[in-house]
Amino acid sequence: xxxxxxxxxxxxxxxxxxxxxxxxxxxxxxxxxxxxxxxxxxxxxxxxxxxxxxxxxxxxxxxxxxxxxxxxxxxxxxxxxxxxxxxxxxxxxxxxxxxxxxxxxxxxxxxxxxxxxxxxxxxxxxxxxxxxxxxxxxxxxxxxxxxxxxxxxxxxxxxxxxxxxxxxxxxxxxxxxxxxxxxxxxxxxxxxxxxxxxxxxxxxxxxxxxxxxxxxxxxxxxxxxxxxxxxxxxxxxxxxxxxxxxxxxxxxxxxxxxxxxxxxxxxxxxxxxxxxxxxxxxxxxxxxxxxxxxxxxxxxxxxxxxxxxxxxxxxxxxxxxxxxxxxxxxxxxxxxxxxxxxxxxxxxxxxxxxxxxxxxxxxxxxxxxxxxxxx
Numbered sequence: 001x002x003x004x005x006x007x008x009x010x011x012x013x014x015x016x017x018x019x020x021x022x023x024x025x026x027x028x029x030x031x032x033x034x035x036x037x038x039x040x041x042x043x044x045x046x047x048x049x050x051x052x053x054x055x056x057x058x059x060x061x062x063x064x065x066x067x068x069x070x071x072x073x074x075x076x077x078x079x080x081x082x083x084x085x086x087x088x089x090x091x092x093x094x095x096x097x098x099x100x101x102x103x104x105x106x107x108x109x110x111x112x113x114x115x116x117x118x119x120x121x122x123x124x125x126x127x128x129x130x131x132x133x134x135x136x137x138x139x140x141x142x143x144x145x146x147x148x149x150x151x152x153x154x155x156x157x158x159x160x161x162x163x164x165x166x167x168x169x170x171x172x173x174x175x176x177x178x179x180x181x182x183x184x185x186x187x188x189x190x191x192x193x194x195x196x197x198x199x200x201x202x203x204x205x206x207x208x209x210x211x212x213x214x215x216x217x218x219x220x221x222x223x224x225x226x227x228x229x230x231x232x233x234x235x236x237x238x239x240x241x242x243x244x245x246x247x248x249x250x251x252x253x254x255x256x257x258x259x260x261x262x263x264x265x266x267x268x269x270x271x272x273x274x275x276x277x278x279x280x281x282x283x284x285x286x287x288x289x290x291x292x293x294x295x296x297x298x299x300x301x302x303x304x305x306x307x308x309x310x311x312x313x314x315x316x317x318x319x320x321x322x323x324x325x326x327x328x329x330x331x332x333x334x335x336x337x338x339x340x341x342x343x344x345x346x347x348x349x350x351x352x353x354x355x356x357x358x359x360x361x362x363x364x365x366x367x368x369x370x371x372x373x374x375x
Contacts, residue, residue: 026308030171031174032171035327040330040332041065044065044068047109047111048110048111060325107123107128107131117142124153125153133160138373139371140371147343158342165319166294168291170323181285184282188280189262191266191276193270193274209248214266219264232364234253234256237251238251249267251266275292276290286301
């Protein structure tokens with residue numbers, strides 16, 4: 001068996017088991033950092049002071065956003081969070097006062113999905129731009145109704161898919177979007193970590209936890225690079241040997257694309273040696289991101305020109321939250337749809353819902369066939 005030559009096509013005798021030497025080149029400058037408006041500095045209200053809300057506010061404080069009110073049905077929770085993050089903001093349990101305040105332009109709604117729909121609807125009718133926590137809705141028909149309502153009231157509706165501004169995912173997304181690797185052929189995600197921390201928490205009651213809660217970020221990432229080429233999904237879940245929590249911790253799915261393929265593998269019972277790898281193949285290049293966890297990732301871009309390793313700045317927490325709100329504010333300032341618009345997020349949700357349905361039925365499911373979260 002002969003060795004592959006430098007440059008050009010590998011010798012046929014090697015069966016492509018050896019690759020050519022690739023020269024190191026400078027990484028392209030891509031606009032992957034969390035965006036910020038140039039002049040638009042609206043007053044923001046946060047609705048829902050539990051769960052993930054402190055991470056939102058910490059990101060907004062770092063970005064210099066103006067949070068003017070924190071609202072929760074439990075006043076003490078709103079007050080405690082206000083005191084710890086934005087002491088000059090109002091703390092209230094009166095949603096009507098927030099929505100009636102003409103000084104507030106934008107609301108960030110962080111409550112659970114069941115109560116979020118009514119809050120989004122009220123906020124849109126009050127003429128507020130809305131950032132909704134993910135998952136946006138549990139029914140695509142309801143999502144479409146809210147999108148129409150936003151349009152009717154002349155406001156923007158976006159979703160806090162914060163993974164879009166994780167540095168490694170953002171750089172890869174922009175590399176695909178700007179055509180650096182040509183047409184997408186494959187996208188493959190493989191994540192291995194220990195999710196047993198959910199034991200005894202409310203998360204343990206969610207049977208489809210991995211697909212519904214954790215994987216939603218990667219369904220959204222896939223939708224952001226594949227778009228309307230998504231066709232169908234075949235998925236499965238399983239309980240890991242020795243796991244002590246209720247939901248299945250193993251989940252994987254194959255996704256059929258028009259002229260391509262994708263796969264997502266989640267091993268959430270990995271106690272030792274965690275790993276996180278994303279690989280994207282295109283007609284003119286490829287992208288790889290790898291590391292031990294979500295916060296430590298190195299991206300490599302390989303094209304005919306050579307191999308580039310960008311020196312990425314930032315962290316998913318809290319750049320992701322900063323990016324989700326910043327993109328909404330930029331969209332309002334520039335009078336355009338945000339990258340994380342609710343309209344685009346329906347494709348991400350359709351992919352997630354179809355994966356859950358496929359895992360339950362053991363059949364391949366078309367992306368457009370499942371309109372709501374399987375019950």
